[in-house]
Amino acid sequence: MVPKGLVSAIDEQPPIALPRAEDPASSRERRLSIVRWMAIVAWAAAVIYRTMTDGLAFNRELLLLYIATGLLAASIGRGRRMLYVIRDWLPFALVLLAYDVSRGAATLIGRPTLWHWQADADRWLFFGTMPTVWLQERLKLPTAPWWEVAISSVYMSFFVLPYVVAGVLWLRNRDEWKAFVRLFVGLSFAALVVYALLPAAPPWAAARCTAVDVSGGPSGPGCMFRSARGVPDGGLLGGMHTSQDGANAWVERIAARGWGKLNLHSATALIDQGQASVNLVAAIPSLHAGMTAAVAAFLWHRVRRGWRPVLVAYVLIMAFTLVYTAEHYVVDIVLGWAFAAAVICAINRYDAWRRERPMVNTVE
16 A cells, blocks of 8 residues: 555656657757858858958958858848848949949040149139148158058048948848948949049149140049159149158158058058059049048937047048048049038938828829
8 A cells, every 4th residue: 555645745746748859940940050150150260360361351342242251151041131142232342343444434435534623623712722732741751650540541441331331230220221222322323423424633643743744634644653753843733842851742642651550561552552443533522521421421310429429520530531641632522522412312302202102192
């Protein structure tokens, strides 16, 4: 006979749970999650290895490849997101391709290059003073000072920041990403049309060429590829009458010089190579200035208020950088800002029209 207490203890024991068969869907999801994280780790390792051996990615095409492959790795096992990566990021690749061939389009159309108008406009705006010459006379030293590291970083941010912003938005909110891409592509292609129809030389080229060299408005005269040293009267830009002790007494293209301060000579060489391979007479409007202003405007209501002074400072420092380093005239920058404002207004008006259109159809 079994004791009564033992019977009670047996009755109180919970039933033995039989092992359940694993859900095939959850098992597949777990395997895909493992594959996804392995792909992300492999991607990160490849990027880190390449950065340690070959340097930072200052090339826009390489940066775009990094971002796209990283997004592909993060999209494994998430429906059609891998296809969306390829489809969604094609516009950026097309913009880069169009920018590179815009010089050929200008040559094909046969429009003469503007060499004098921008310089004359800057002199008129500043009562006979050429801002680039004035700044390099007073600020340029024989070797890059510490603050030129910041100058080079700000200049190069144009080739990095828009793609990083797009990558973050794509991961967080594709509607926001779509809005940003429309702005980026719209501004880029609007500027490219102007580059093809109205090619314009930058200040560093004007400092290397004389009026005789550019008679007839050539887009790629030989004078562009020589030093400004010894060019009579500072070329079209005008000569430097003073300079800091030991500094070169002629206007130089020094946007990448700050990287030498950090011994990033390979980065400097890569930047110089990239500058030489793109459209050299795409100065009006300044896409550097326009895109910087457009990114700042896009982020203005999407960041905390404390970050807004940073956005304003970024736009202004970029403008200073472009003038000081002889990349753009002041008038180029003002036109770049105007282009950005025009594209933003056009997009906003189109969005408002799209929102009102269903209401009109409903009323009718």
